[in-house]
Amino acid sequence: MEKQLVQLRVNGELHDVAVTPNETLVEVLRERLELTGTKEGCGEGACGTCTVLLDGKPVRSCLTLAVEVQGQEIVTIEGLAKGVELHPVQKAFIEHGAIQCGFCTPAMILTSKALLDENPHPTEDEVRRAISGVVCRCTGYAKIVEAVLAAADSM
Amino acid sequence: MRLPGFEHLQPGSLSEALELLAEYREQAKIIAGGTELLVSMKQGLLAPAYVVDLKAIPELEFIADDDGRLRIGALTRLATIVNSSLIRERFPVLAQAAATVAAPPLQNMGTLGGNLCLNTRCSYFNQSRSWRQIRGYCYKTGGDTCHVVKGGNRCFATYQGDVGPALMALGAKARIAGKGGERSVPLADLYTGKGKRPLALDTGEVLVEVQVPPSPSRTGGDYQKLRYRGAMDFPLVGVAAVVSRDDSGLCTGGKVVLTAVSGGPLEVEEASQMLEGREITAQVAAQVADAAFEAARPVDNVGSDASYRRKMVRVLTQRAILNTWGRE
Numbered sequence: 001m002e003k004q005l006v007q008l009r010v011n012g013e014l015h016d017v018a019v020t021p022n023e024t025l026v027e028v029l030r031e032r033l034e035l036t037g038t039k040e041g042c043g044e045g046a047c048g049t050c051t052v053l054l055d056g057k058p059v060r061s062c063l064t065l066a067v068e069v070q071g072q073e074i075v076t077i078e079g080l081a082k083g084v085e086l087h088p089v090q091k092a093f094i095e096h097g098a099i100q101c102g103f104c105t106p107a108m109i110l111t112s113k114a115l116l117d118e119n120p121h122p123t124e125d126e127v128r129r130a131i132s133g134v135v136c137r138c139t140g141y142a143k144i145v146e147a148v149l150a151a152a153d154s155m
Numbered sequence: 156m157r158l159p160g161f162e163h164l165q166p167g168s169l170s171e172a173l174e175l176l177a178e179y180r181e182q183a184k185i186i187a188g189g190t191e192l193l194v195s196m197k198q199g200l201l202a203p204a205y206v207v208d209l210k211a212i213p214e215l216e217f218i219a220d221d222d223g224r225l226r227i228g229a230l231t232r233l234a235t236i237v238n239s240s241l242i243r244e245r246f247p248v249l250a251q252a253a254a255t256v257a258a259p260p261l262q263n264m265g266t267l268g269g270n271l272c273l274n275t276r277c278s279y280f281n282q283s284r285s286w287r288q289i290r291g292y293c294y295k296t297g298g299d300t301c302h303v304v305k306g307g308n309r310c311f312a313t314y315q316g317d318v319g320p321a322l323m324a325l326g327a328k329a330r331i332a333g334k335g336g337e338r339s340v341p342l343a344d345l346y347t348g349k350g351k352r353p354l355a356l357d358t359g360e361v362l363v364e365v366q367v368p369p370s371p372s373r374t375g376g377d378y379q380k381l382r383y384r385g386a387m388d389f390p391l392v393g394v395a396a397v398v399s400r401d402d403s404g405l406c407t408g409g410k411v412v413l414t415a416v417s418g419g420p421l422e423v424e425e426a427s428q429m430l431e432g433r434e435i436t437a438q439v440a441a442q443v444a445d446a447a448f449e450a451a452r453p454v455d456n457v458g459s460d461a462s463y464r465r466k467m468v469r470v471l472t473q474r475a476i477l478n479t480w481g482r483e
Contacts, residue, residue, distance in 0.1 A: 001160040001161070001162065020160065021160075021161055021162060021163035021206070022157070022158035022159060022160050022161060023158075024158065024193075027157075043156035043197060044156070044194045044197060044198075045190050045193075045194060045257075045261060046387060048258070048260065051260060054263075057234075057260075057263045058259070058260040058263065059260055059263055059264050060190070060260060060261065060264065062156075063189050063190050063193045063194065063264065064189065064264075065163065065186075065189065065193075067163050068163075068165075068186075068189075068208060068210060111260065129259065129386075130259060132258045132259065132385065132386035132387070133257065133258025133259055133260040133261060133386060133387065134260075135387075
């Protein structure tokens, strides 16, 4: 299995990385680029903690091969804040106590951001459907939904 | 979880892909969305030497209205189907079924072709390698026993696709390509109904397109799905119903297709005859639901309890048929 050089655009920055074909995007993000905000939970696509945005849409980075995403825009949780200025969704999560253990938080925030980019004023049902692919094992869903709706109002 | 090693090939055209698949045969597996293949590889269920990526073949990704007939390329994402105004207006049951697959992020990844070609599933099969080794090999994993049905002489793994039943109820056809040429078959013929080898595809063949004939003007459809959670889970039972009626309100044709109750999507053969020429009342729907109950033979291998799932076939079939009226 030969390594191949791929160019990944992550949070607006280009990275040249030599990867083997069996390396998943979450492995490359965490272990090569040291962007450990993206979590690997189940590794089978079921839990959603590894969510990143690929060309603006939430996908599972544990089921995405790094060699297949060259030329696409990848956004991780590290890419949302502008310097010390947090993204409105991040602020709303803090203000509404939508974080408990924090393991699902990057995925919840990225998924919510993608929803609000497409649909700036979602209904509660639309928020629930959008985040339905991410599991919060602390079961703090009510606060998360409140935070996303509040972020929509503030943006 | 790490993936085993493989060589990644990315053909730029369908003919190039078919050449590669013809050359590497059993050593090659296709990747499109990756949501099924990579999980299977992580669990050690598959270990292809070559993974042939179809994502750089634009000719496989399209939704087209061909004189009333709907044509969808196999590489079309489920999310694209869910959001397609053409499909939502003319074939809403298809968008409805696709919207129940896993959750939106997986619909952004998973493709129509991948969903239709899902492997059958079983609580003794979709496990890690060490789990399976401790239990001993079953028919599905190369052994000669079934852990689910004691004394069973075949594999009872269950087909749990959501989109296939809706497309079958709409009378869809599948276009299949191989290096030697292509063929078009009713979508039902893509499935063998057998747990061990559920797809009637030869080595090197690829599902490339699905075609749905125009529906009569007064046609409604519905897809009912039973699962533990409102997202992520495969169906424990699924029922797709498509029913047409004339101006006087009498049924002119209908199909009912079940999923998650056998080795392939299962059409309730008697349904069309029971529905045709009748007014769709709760009583008629209940008769068809009885026929669906008789046809369904779920076993205890995908969660929940087989007898409960079988009872729910009756409930969901009746519900689906009555809902088609509201969804013309």
